[in-house]
Amino acid sequence: MATVFISYASADEGVARGLKAFLDGEGVSTYFAPAHARSGQFVAALANEVMKARVVIVVASAATTDQTWVDEELTFARTHHKEIIPIVVGDYASIPAWLSFIIGPLQRYYYDSKSEQPFQRIGEALRLLKNRGRVISVLNMKGGVGKTILTANLSTAVHARDDLSTLLVDFDPQHNLTQLFFSLVRKEEFWEKKLSVASLLAEEDHAFPTEFPSLLSVSSGAASFELIPGTDQLLEFTLGLQDPIALERAKAAFKQRLGALRDRYRLILIDLNPAATFLTRCALESSDHVIVPVRPEQFSGVGLNLLAKLINYQRKSGFVPDMPGGFTTILNGVGDNQVAVADAGLDDRVRQNIAESLTLGRTLCPISLPKNRFLRATATSIPLNPLGVTAWYRPHSPTTLKELLYNAGRFAFDRAGVLHAP
Template structure:
């Protein structure tokens, strides 16, 4: 089956568009070309749907594109839906152009000398690369207290250990609980002092800014017994300074640069991992937007309790607003967490069954509910990281004594999520 590519261009670039389209189609791509079919004011939804369904978006950048409101809309739709963007420059652009300011000029492909075969081949190679790599999965629920962080760590530790998956974590939560889960206080402080946290990635300027060339090198290995001997299991740590990006105090320029730099980080991690796992904050902020706009798939953990479906409905609303289009249930996995908890007062079976039934009967999320559930288990409770500082993966359930049912459930659920997230 052909993979879809959306080609955004202005009529002035029609000749270049024809050459690029023909080259992509020759190599197996199904190219959707922008035009009257999508560029109709009362059919903006169709345009966003087309961009959202494409694997990549190719933008022909020129002065005409710079002045085009439609190119702006197409780029915005691509960014909001986490689509890889390949910019092909057909003419000179002013340094202050919105295209240069929004996207990464260092990655632009130069077609100013015409549609030469070497340049067209470069576009095809970039398209293949952009469509490859690991899947980006956001752990997200607008409702807090659902066990999101502990599940993220343990689900994908299970995928790493049981299925030999290469996993990269990004701690996007200002509370940086995932970082605290894996790393001792001493190591966290050393990482922060070296400016090797996500805060340095999001800051484009100043003493705390991480150079783009270092993006792929700040990850902290979490399975040190296998370092260099198998698939990676790593973390881009967070810290409390990320709170600056949850408040509406940063200028738009800072946010735009943070957006671009975060996408570059995700691209670097995707290239070496089977999955990039983003642990996001349980609310709707700029950081939440970063997670939603880069994720291929969203995992929404829920606990068997009142208001679980309300939290899911809030999540669907937020994601729909960010992506600007109708969503599909297959873009989500809903995971019931903490079933059979005998420490709760009352009949736990009733709470489990009621929550399960409520979600199954929901019109949108019913088909997203995974049959594999994670039971309550002592091995999923946090343990002091100081005990495991030599090898952080030892803090996870898979490496601790007992809890076999929970370990098996984690491995099954992780495998199910990765299957649903597959392209």
């Protein structure tokens, strides 16, 4: 998958080719369409490549008069919230007005034809971007499919082995994730100190906490592993009681704060409510990737259809991560003996349904998670420490639950571009 899309006008093809050669040398994958290939139907293919890219670098010069191509590519990049890095050739003041309007607010880099390494600073900018954390939402309109249990367990398993700095965000008014990790008393202490996800939506900046409760007790990792506690205060946002302007402001605050948190954590995982609400929109518009847990059951298809509708609707109104790279569907709760008695082929049938789904067809994680008593939340204990799980999930299986959780988590996180180092 191309991670950098190079947008340029034909007059600047030489500079664009030089940039491509430089990025090739840096091991950065690029998408570069030769100028002579740009014609007619090609624009749809270009749009597709922009979608797949993480960053769009635009070569901007006085000669950027191929407004159709560059403008189209940049408009597409902006609609899909791609990072845009302008590299200016020559005098900035001579760049056409339509282009300086787009790149004006962005950090600019200059092409110095006399320098031996004219793209060096672009390389540094890309390295900084690459180091920023990734945001993943865990989403399904259905309740009880394992959103919360997988948020907790996939992150714990991966944190324990890869020692990845991780932040969990309990963005469900029911705040089960918080209750998995903390007692009622601790939870109320957090609320008294105004330490909750509500602060992500708050208008005043001073209300935003600088530190969050640590979860290091459930992982053997050393890198930070923290949770922004949930709160039932979020309920008012799901009911849409605020006026639209206040909601937009809250959403903007949420996106901006999550963006800043990317500098502190490699992985930010958001556990969502089982519905399409304002909270769902906030999370989707801030995410690079979406994990969709699916339980093998008779009506799981209905949940998936609803989800497909939401994705399409969201795509029309704004941003949603790309398909299929932007989604990972994980089948959770397979090999249930009780179900097998009544309906032996259910797991495979649901797998097949997902594979045939137009929207989610190619998103299925090859590792399914078993129905397992270690993944069942109980009222009295934190059931989540995968390191404590030594039981074989099936008597003769060579893979422990811990490894399955790690592998499924790593599969989804890799797709999202989460780095392996702390």
